[in-house]
Amino acid sequence: MNTDMVSYYKERANEYEKIYARPERQHDLLLATQILQETFRDKKVLEIACGTGYWTKIISKTADSILATDINDAVISLAKLKEYFASKIKFQLVDIFNLPGTTKHESLFGGFIWSHIQLQGLTHFIDIINDSVQPGGAVVFMDNNFVEGSNLPMTDRDNFGNTYQTRQLENGMMYKVVKNFPTEDFIKQLLTGKAKNIEFIKLEYYWILKYKTIRNDSILKQP
Numbered sequence: 001m002n003t004d005m006v007s008y009y010k011e012r013a014n015e016y017e018k019i020y021a022r023p024e025r026q027h028d029l030l031l032a033t034q035i036l037q038e039t040f041r042d043k044k045v046l047e048i049a050c051g052t053g054y055w056t057k058i059i060s061k062t063a064d065s066i067l068a069t070d071i072n073d074a075v076i077s078l079a080k081l082k083e084y085f086a087s088k089i090k091f092q093l094v095d096i097f098n099l100p101g102t103t104k105h106e107s108l109f110g111g112f113i114w115s116h117i118q119l120q121g122l123t124h125f126i127d128i129i130n131d132s133v134q135p136g137g138a139v140v141f142m143d144n145n146f147v148e149g150s151n152l153p154m155t156d157r158d159n160f161g162n163t164y165q166t167r168q169l170e171n172g173m174m175y176k177v178v179k180n181f182p183t184e185d186f187i188k189q190l191l192t193g194k195a196k197n198i199e200f201i202k203l204e205y206y207w208i209l210k211y212k213t214i215r216n217d218s219i220l221k222q223p
């Protein structure tokens with residue numbers, strides 16, 4: 001079965017936002033909207049893995065500017081079709097793992113990407129993220145809680161502990177997609193020495209992680 005997550009989101013681009021129409025999730029989505037709009041008010045935001053721009057649009061109501069990035073041209077093309085609010089929006093094709101680290105952004109948002117990062121790569125992922133943000137800058141991630149009946153069941157687990165879902169697209173293509181559901185304790189442990197002002201907000205269907213970066217000159221020096 002196809003396990004290429006980038007290809008999966010390319011093929012899913014046109015049906016992606018149906019996930020945000022689930023009736024049971026509307027209350028949480030409203031709360032998340034309020035939290036994100038308040039957090040990014042007047043900020044210059046680097047958005048990683050922006051997808052079709054669902055959260056870009058929401059954040060654009062209060063942010064100063066957003067550089068919305070994704071690895072997939074297919075989703076960026078859809079995001080470009082949206083009408084945004086007040087902030088200045090730019091789009092760019094960017095692989096998170098190739099973020100230059102030379103440009104330090106004021107703040108960063110990543111929606112529903114954390115769960116797709118393999119557990120053995122998470123420390124490196126956080127280091128890359130933190131290296132892209134000014135010391136003291138706000139970093140926010142949002143992702144899914146596992147809720148039986150609302151999320152697809154996990155169909156596999158590998159030796160690292162990564163969990164996988166089997167997903168079928170409307171065109172019939174089948175994918176095995178890594179989807180991890182971290183606990184608050186796990187996340188906080190991972191951020192030890194890498195973040196301050198850590199806040200973990202647990203909604204029913206989603207979690208939101210907010211923290212501020214700290215200066216750490218030793219990051220990204222691993223082989």
Ligand SMILES: C[S@@+](CC[C@H](N)C(=O)[O-])C[C@H]1O[C@@H](n2cnc3c(N)ncnc32)[C@H](O)[C@@H]1O
Binds near residue numbers: 005006
């Ligand atoms: C679950 S979607 C989230 C989209 C959007 N953030 C949202 O919440 O609606 C995951 C996104 O991550 C993107 N992605 C996957 N791997 C990536 C990488 N290495 N660098 C940048 N984007 C990536 C996919 O193309 C996809 O658009």
